[in-house]
Amino acid sequence: xxxxxxxxxxxxxxxxxxxxxxxxxxxxxxxxxxxxxxxxxxxxxxxxxxxxxxxxxxxxxxxxxxxxxxxxxxxxxxxxxxxxxxxxxxxxxxxxxxxxxxxxxxxxxxxxxxxxxxxxxxxxxxxxxxxxxxxxxxxxxxxxxxxxxxxxxxxxxxxxxxxxxxxxxxxxxxxxxxxxxxxxxxxxxxxxxxxxxxxxxxxxxxxxxxxxxxxxxxxxxxxxxxxxxxxxxxxxxx
Numbered sequence: 001x002x003x004x005x006x007x008x009x010x011x012x013x014x015x016x017x018x019x020x021x022x023x024x025x026x027x028x029x030x031x032x033x034x035x036x037x038x039x040x041x042x043x044x045x046x047x048x049x050x051x052x053x054x055x056x057x058x059x060x061x062x063x064x065x066x067x068x069x070x071x072x073x074x075x076x077x078x079x080x081x082x083x084x085x086x087x088x089x090x091x092x093x094x095x096x097x098x099x100x101x102x103x104x105x106x107x108x109x110x111x112x113x114x115x116x117x118x119x120x121x122x123x124x125x126x127x128x129x130x131x132x133x134x135x136x137x138x139x140x141x142x143x144x145x146x147x148x149x150x151x152x153x154x155x156x157x158x159x160x161x162x163x164x165x166x167x168x169x170x171x172x173x174x175x176x177x178x179x180x181x182x183x184x185x186x187x188x189x190x191x192x193x194x195x196x197x198x199x200x201x202x203x204x205x206x207x208x209x210x211x212x213x214x215x216x217x218x219x220x221x222x223x224x225x226x227x228x229x230x231x232x233x234x235x236x237x238x
Contacts, residue, residue: 007031008082018109019043021051030059030081036145037086041185043102043110045071046081048091052112053100055093070094074123074144075165086110086144087184087226088123090164103237104182104189111190115236122170124235126226127158143226157207159227161234171234173227181211181225182237188218192233198222 010031012023021029030046032039046062049055049071056062062081069077072092073085085091087110091100099120100112129141133149140154141147148167154160157175162168173179179195193213201207207222228237 016040016109018111019047019051021047032084033080033082035082035084037084037089037143039084041109042084042086044081045073045078045083045085048085048112055096065093075121088125089144090115090120090123092120101236104184105238106190107187109185109189113236113238119235121164122161122235123164124159124226124228125162127154127156127160130154130156157222157227173229173234175209175222175225175227178230179227180229180231180233181209182228182233183211183213183220183224184226185224186220188213188220190238192228192237195225 008031009028011027012021012029015021015029030044032042032044043052045066046059049062049065050059056065065071066081067079069079070093071078073089085102087102089102098114099117101115102110102112105111125142125144125146127140128143131139133139137149139147139149146167150169152169152172154172159173160169161171163170177195177197180192181195182192183189191213193211195209196212196217197210199208208219209222209225210217210219228234
């Protein structure tokens with residue numbers, strides 16, 4: 001049987017800060033295996049249950065819950081302790097009424113918030129690639145590893161409100177002037193503002209977005225923002 005790539009464990013001192021774990025003892029922690037999200041921007045399922053939500057107290061309890069199919073991500077049961085949970089993922093736990101969404105918040109890249117049950121079947125996904133394939137069809141790639149062949153008129157940087165796990169696009173939100181966006185990384189992570197201007201990239205500079213955040217304006221790379229609606233966020237993000 002072929003071995004899945006990636007290590008099973010990680011030294012705690014090397015783990016991302018947003019995991020919120022102790023840095024020294026014990027020495028190792030469960031690692032993220034290759035999956036929908038980058039290992040640098042996701043939380044392994046076992047760590048999420050034990051250290052983020054704190055609904056179990058030991059790794060053994062986390063393993064038991066996961067291997068017995070008690071964890072769903074975007075409506076699909078995940079039975080790997082190494083499965084990476086990332087931006088905008090919706091997490092359901094068997095036997096618990098609360099439903100969680102992972103969002104950037106207060107300078108942290110990922111934090112779980114409780115959402116309404118009516119929102120557990122939809123999530124926002126950011127378009128990261130757009131490719132023309134056979135017969136002139138268009139394949140769209142999203143930030144959470146999904147890909148979809150669709151006729152939807154989207155561009156890289158736009159967001160889609162997607163039905164999960166059906167992978168049906170309900171609505172498209174363009175990255176344009178006036179759009180409502182959330183900052184996904186950096187010291188401003190979690191802040192919501194309006195796009196004031198979009199500045200195209202040059203040979204040495206990436207595409208940038210000028211944002212109005214409360215009483216100030218900032219300019220940041222477009223890859224650090226995600227469109228969440230037109231005038232107001234279309235889903236709960238705080």
